[in-house]
Amino acid sequence: MARLFPIRHVMGYIFSLVLSLVALGVIYWDLTFSAAMVILIISALIQASLQLVLFMHIGETSSKKTLYLNIAYAVFVGVATIFGTLFAMIWGY
Amino acid sequence: MKWDEFFVTGEPMIYAADVSIVLVSLAIVIGLTYFKKWGYLWREWLTTVDHKKIGIMYILSALIMLFRGGVDALLMRAQLATPDSKFLDAQHYNEIFTTHGVIMILFMAMPFVIGMMNVVVPLQIGARDVAFPRLNAVSFWMFFMGAMLFNISFVIGGSPDAGWSAYFPLASLEFSPTVGNNYYSLALQISGIGTLMTGVNFIVTILKMRAPGMKLMRMPMFTWSVLITNVIILFAFPVLTVALALMMFDRVFGSQFFTMANGGMDMLWANLFWVWGHPEVYIVILPAFGIFSDIISTFSKKNLYGYKSMVVSMVAISVLSFLVWAHHFYTMGQGAMVNGFFSITTMAIAVPTGVKIFNWLFTLRKGKISFTSPMLYAMGFIPIFTIGGVTGVMLAMASADYQYHNTMFLVAHFHYVLIPGTVFGVLAGMHYWFPKMFGFRLNERLAKTAFWLIIVGFNVAFMPLFFLGLNGMTRRMYTYSASTGYGPLNMIATIGALILAVGFVVLCYNFFYSFRHSPRNEGGDPWDARTLEWSTPSPVPVYNFAKVPVVHSEDAFWHAKKHNVPLYEEGPYEEIHMPNNSGQPFILGVIMFFLGFFLVFSWFIPAIIAGVGVIIMLAVRSFERDHGYHIPPKEIAATEQKLRGDTV
Amino acid sequence: MKINDTLPLEYRTEENSNKIFGFWLFLGAEIVLFSTLFAVYFTLWNRTGNGPTGKELFEVGGVIWETFLLLTSSFTCGLGIHAMRLGLKKPMMIFFVVTLLMGLGFLGIEITEFVNYVHEGATLQTSAFLSSLFVLLGTHGLHVTMGILWGAGILIQVGRQGFTDETANKSFIFSLYWHFLDVVWIFIFSFVYLKGLM
Numbered sequence: 026m027a028r029l030f031p032i033r034h035v036m037g038y039i040f041s042l043v044l045s046l047v048a049l050g051v052i053y054w055d056l057t058f059s060a061a062m063v064i065l066i067i068s069a070l071i072q073a074s075l076q077l078v079l080f081m082h083i084g085e086t087s088s089k090k091t092l093y094l095n096i097a098y099a100v101f102v103g104v105a106t107i108f109g110t111l112f113a114m115i116w117g118y
Numbered sequence: 119m120k121w122d123e124f125f126v127t128g129e130p131m132i133y134a135a136d137v138s139i140v141l142v143s144l145a146i147v148i149g150l151t152y153f154k155k156w157g158y159l160w161r162e163w164l165t166t167v168d169h170k171k172i173g174i175m176y177i178l179s180a181l182i183m184l185f186r187g188g189v190d191a192l193l194m195r196a197q198l199a200t201p202d203s204k205f206l207d208a209q210h211y212n213e214i215f216t217t218h219g220v221i222m223i224l225f226m227a228m229p230f231v232i233g234m235m236n237v238v239v240p241l242q243i244g245a246r247d248v249a250f251p252r253l254n255a256v257s258f259w260m261f262f263m264g265a266m267l268f269n270i271s272f273v274i275g276g277s278p279d280a281g282w283s284a285y286f287p288l289a290s291l292e293f294s295p296t297v298g299n300n301y302y303s304l305a306l307q308i309s310g311i312g313t314l315m316t317g318v319n320f321i322v323t324i325l326k327m328r329a330p331g332m333k334l335m336r337m338p339m340f341t342w343s344v345l346i347t348n349v350i351i352l353f354a355f356p357v358l359t360v361a362l363a364l365m366m367f368d369r370v371f372g373s374q375f376f377t378m379a380n381g382g383m384d385m386l387w388a389n390l391f392w393v394w395g396h397p398e399v400y401i402v403i404l405p406a407f408g409i410f411s412d413i414i415s416t417f418s419k420k421n422l423y424g425y426k427s428m429v430v431s432m433v434a435i436s437v438l439s440f441l442v443w444a445h446h447f448y449t450m451g452q453g454a455m456v457n458g459f460f461s462i463t464t465m466a467i468a469v470p471t472g473v474k475i476f477n478w479l480f481t482l483r484k485g486k487i488s489f490t491s492p493m494l495y496a497m498g499f500i501p502i503f504t505i506g507g508v509t510g511v512m513l514a515m516a517s518a519d520y521q522y523h524n525t526m527f528l529v530a531h532f533h534y535v536l537i538p539g540t541v542f543g544v545l546a547g548m549h550y551w552f553p554k555m556f557g558f559r560l561n562e563r564l565a566k567t568a569f570w571l572i573i574v575g576f577n578v579a580f581m582p583l584f585f586l587g588l589n590g591m592t593r594r595m596y597t598y599s600a601s602t603g604y605g606p607l608n609m610i611a612t613i614g615a616l617i618l619a620v621g622f623v624v625l626c627y628n629f630f631y632s633f634r635h636s637p638r639n640e641g642g643d644p645w646d647a648r649t650l651e652w653s654t655p656s657p658v659p660v661y662n663f664a665k666v667p668v669v670h671s672e673d674a675f676w677h678a679k680k681h682n683v684p685l686y687e688e689g690p691y692e693e694i695h696m697p698n699n700s701g702q703p704f705i706l707g708v709i710m711f712f713l714g715f716f717l718v719f720s721w722f723i724p725a726i727i728a729g730v731g732v733i734i735m736l737a738v739r740s741f742e743r744d745h746g747y748h749i750p751p752k753e754i755a756a757t758e759q760k761l762r763g764d765t766v
Numbered sequence: 767m768k769i770n771d772t773l774p775l776e777y778r779t780e781e782n783s784n785k786i787f788g789f790w791l792f793l794g795a796e797i798v799l800f801s802t803l804f805a806v807y808f809t810l811w812n813r814t815g816n817g818p819t820g821k822e823l824f825e826v827g828g829v830i831w832e833t834f835l836l837l838t839s840s841f842t843c844g845l846g847i848h849a850m851r852l853g854l855k856k857p858m859m860i861f862f863v864v865t866l867l868m869g870l871g872f873l874g875i876e877i878t879e880f881v882n883y884v885h886e887g888a889t890l891q892t893s894a895f896l897s898s899l900f901v902l903l904g905t906h907g908l909h910v911t912m913g914i915l916w917g918a919g920i921l922i923q924v925g926r927q928g929f930t931d932e933t934a935n936k937s938f939i940f941s942l943y944w945h946f947l948d949v950v951w952i953f954i955f956s957f958v959y960l961k962g963l964m
Contacts, residue, residue: 034841034848037844038837038838042834045834048956051960051964052826052963065956065960066956069952069956073952077945080843081941081945081946086777086786088325092787095790098349099794099798101437101440107801107804107805110393110806110808111805113456249788250784318792318795322787322788322791325787326783327784352791352794353794353795353798354798357798359799360803364806364897367890367901368897371891372891373900374815374891375806375897380815380816380893381895382894382897383809383810383813383894390805390806740916740923
C-alpha cells in the first residue's frame with residue numbers, strides 16, 4: 026500500500042493544499058491590495074511549478090531543455106498578451 | 119432567418135457565380151464518373167497521409183484561392199480605375215475587399231506556405247514523413263473545409279463586409295446584421311485550428327526526426343525558417359482562436375465583449391486581432407525568407423553567407439513579433455507612452471530583417487550566379503521588399519503614422535511586403551521544387567515571361583498607391599470624385615493590375631505547357647542543388663529515403679557530391695514502417711464544415727448533432743488500433759532500381 | 767521501430783515519445799489560450815454595466831470545494847500514473863476512476879454555480895464582465911468535460927488491453943492534460959475568485 030503513495034506525490038499534494046489555504050487568506054486577512062496580489066501571484070506560481078515538476082515529470086527525459094523552453098516561451102507570450110493588453114487598453118491613457 | 123434571405127439574390131455577378139458553381143461541380147462529378155476516377159481520388163488523395171501529396175493539395179488549393187482573391191482584386195481595381203464609377207456599389211465593394219484580404223492571407227498565403235513546408239521539410243531533414251501523418255491530414259482537411267465554408271458565403275447568406283480585420287463595432291450584429299461575419303468567425307476558426315495542429319506537427323518533426331548527424335546548426339535555412347514559423351504559429355494562433363470565439367459569442371449568443379453598451383469594449387477586438395495578426399505577418403514571410411535563402415545559395419553556387427546570423431535574426435524576429443501589435447492602431451487614442459513603446463519595438467524589428475537582406479547580398483557577391491526562374495524571383499524580391507520594409511519603418515513612427523494611417527500608402531506598403539516577400543517566395547519555391555513534386559521542370563522561357571509580367575505589373579499597380587496615399591486617398595473608399603485628382607494614378611494602377619493578371623495566366627498556362635512538353639529524364643537533381651531533398655529520385659517514392667541518410671556537414675548533399683562522401687551507409691535495405699491511409703480526417707473535415715455552417719445560421723439542433731459527430735470521430739480515432747504497414751526490402755530494392763536505374 | 771528500454775513504457779517507441787513531446791507543445795499553446803482569456807477578463811472585470819459585480823456574485827464555499835476536488839483529482843491522477851509505472855493495473859484504474867469522479871463533482875458544482883448566477887439575473891448577455899467570466903470559466907469547464915470523456919475512453923482501453931505501449935502512452939498524456947487543467951484552475955481560483963472577493 027505504501028508504495029502506491031510515493032512521498033513526492035503526497036508531499037506535493039499537502040503542499041498544494043497549504044498553498045491554496047494561504048491564497049485563501051487574502052480574503053480574510055486585512056491586507057493592502059499589492060500585498061494580497063503578491064501573495065496570490067507567488068502562491069499560484071509555486072503551485073504551477075509543483076504540478077509541472079512533481080506530477081507532470083517535466084524533467085524526466087532528455088528533451089527537458091526544450092520542454093522548459095516551450096513553457097517559458099508560452100509564458101512569455103501569455104504575459105506579453107495580458108500586460109500588453111492592459112497597457113494598451115487601460116493603463117496607457 | 120427567412121428562407122428568401124438564404125440565397126444571395128439581386129446581382130448579376132452572384133447569379134453568374136451560382137451558375138458557374140453548379141456547372142463546375144457537375145463537370146467534376148461527370149468527369150470523375152466518366153473516367154472512373156472516384157476510387158483513384160479517394161484512395162490516392164482524399165485519404166492520403168503522405169506529406170508530399172498533402173503538400174500538393176495545399177498548393178493546389180492555394181492556387182485556386184489565389185484565382186478567387188485575384189478576381190476580387192481586379193474587380194476593385196476596375197471600380198477604382200475611373201472617378202465616380204458605378205461598376206460596383208458600396209456594399210458590394212465592401213464585401214469584395216473583405217474577402218480579398220481574408221482569402222489572400224488565410225486561404226492563399228498560409229496554405230501555400232504550409233504546402234511548401236509539407237513537401238520539402240521532411241525531405242530536407244532526411245525523414246520518412248512528418249511526426250504525425252494522420253494529424254497532418256486532419257490539418258489539411260480543417261483548412262480546406264474552412265476555406266470552402268468561407269467561399270460559399272458569396273452565394274449563400276452573403277459575404278462578410280467589415281474588412282479582413284473585421285473591426286468592431288462595424289462587425290457587430292448591430293451594424294453587420296447579415297450572417298457574413300458569422301462565416302468569418304467560423305471559417306477562420308476551423309482552418310485556424312488546423313493550422314495550430316500543423317504548428318505542433320512540424321516542430322516535433324524538425325526537432326525529433328532529423329537524420330543522424332544533422333545537428334540544428336546544419337539544417338537547411340528553409341527548415342530553420344519553418345521551425346521558427348511554427349513556433350510563432352503555436353503561440354499566436356491560440357489568440358486568434360479566442361478572438362474568433364468571442365466574436366462568435368457576441369454575434370450568435372449575444373454576449374457583450376465588443377459591444378458599445380453594458381461595459382463592452384469595441385477596440386478590445388482590434389487589440390486581440392493584432393496580437394495574433396502581427397505574428398501572422400511573420401508566419402507568412404519567414405518561410406519565404408527560408409526559400410529565398412536556399413535558392414540564392416543554390417544558384418550562386420556558394421554556401422549561405424552568415425548562417426548563424428540568419429538563425430539569430432529569425433529567433434529575434436519571432437520574439438519581437440509578439441511585442442509590436444499596437445502599431446496597427448496608433449490612432450486609437452491611447453497615450454504617448456503606449457505609442458512610444460510599440461514604435462520602438464516595431465523599428466527594432468527592422469534590424470534583424472536588415473541583417474538578412476545583407477546576408478543575401480553577400481551570398482550573391484562573387485557567386486557563380488545562374489539566372490533561373492526561381493533565382494529571378496529571389497533577385498526581384500530583394501530590392502522591392504526593401505522598399506516595402508523602408509516604408510514600414512516610416513509607418514512605425516507613431517507621430518508620422520497619424521498622417522499615413524489607413525491611407526493607400528499603407529495599402530501600398532503591405533502589398534510591397536507581402537507580394538515580393540510571400541508571393542514571390544512561394545512562386546520561387548514552386549518553380550524550384552516543382553521537379554521534386556512532379557518529376558519535370560516548368561518551362562523556363564514561359565516561367566521567365568511570367569516573372570517579368572508579374573514584376574512589372576506589380577510595380578505599376580502598387581507604386582502609384584504610395585503617392586495616392588500621400589495625397590490623401592484613404593483605403594477602402596469605393597469611389598472618388600474627379601476633382602480629387604486621384605483619377606490618373608488609379609488608372610495606371612489598374613493597368614498594372616491587368617499586367618499582373620496576364621502574368622498569372624502565363625504562369626498557369628505553363629503548367630499545361632510543361633506537362634506536355636518538358637523532358638522527364640532529368641534525374642533527381644536538375645538544379646545541381648545543395649540540400650538532402652535533391653538526393654532522392656524525382657518524383658519521390660512514398661517512403662522518401664530507401665536508407666536514412668547520414669549527414670556530415672551543412673549543405674549535406676553538396677558536401678557529398680563535392681567530396682565524394684556517401685550519403686547512405688552500405689548494406690542491405692531494411693523494412694520500412696509506413697502509416698496507413700485513412701478516410702477519417704476527410705470525414706472529420708466534412709462534419710466540421712457542417713458544424714460551422716449550422717452555427718453560421720444559428721441552427722442549434724443540427725449544430726449539436728454535428729458537434730456530437732465530431733466527438734464520435736475523436737472517439738473512433740481513440741479506439742482505433744492501426745499500426746500501419748511495412749514495406750519489405752525486396753519491394754524497396756525494386757522501386758529504387760526502377761527510379762534510379764541502380765542500387766544505392 | 768526504435769525501442770528505448772531506459773524510459774518508462776509510455777516513452778518506449780519513438781512515435782509515442784514524439785506524441786508526449788507534441789502534447790507538451792500543445793500545452794504551450796493552451797497556456798497562451800488561457801492567458802488570452804485572462805487578458806480579456808482583466809480588461810473587462812470592472813466593466814459591469816448594469817449587472818452585478820464579482821464581489822456581489824461570488825460565493826467562496828462552492829469555490830473552495832471546487833478547488834479541493836480538482837487538487838485532489840490531480841493528486842490521484844498522478845498516483846494512477848505512478849501505479850501504472852509499477853505495472854499495477856487495478857490500482858491505476860481505481861485512481862483514474864476516482865480522478866474522473868472528482869472531475870464530475872467539480873463540473874456539478876460549476877454547473878450549479880452557473881445556474882445560480884443566471885437565476886440572479888447574471889447571464890452571458892448582461893455585461894462585459896459576465897461575458898468574460900462565463901467564457902473563461904466555461905472554457906475551463908469544457909476542457910474538464912472533454913477530459914472526463916477522454917479519460918473514460920482510455921480507462922476502457924486499459925481495462926481491455928492492459929498496459930501496452932499505446933495505452934500507457936495515452937494514459938500518461940491524459941495525466942499531463944489533467945494536471946494542466948488543475949494549474950489553470952489555480953489561476954482562476956486566485957485571480958478571478960479570490961481577487962474578486964478581496
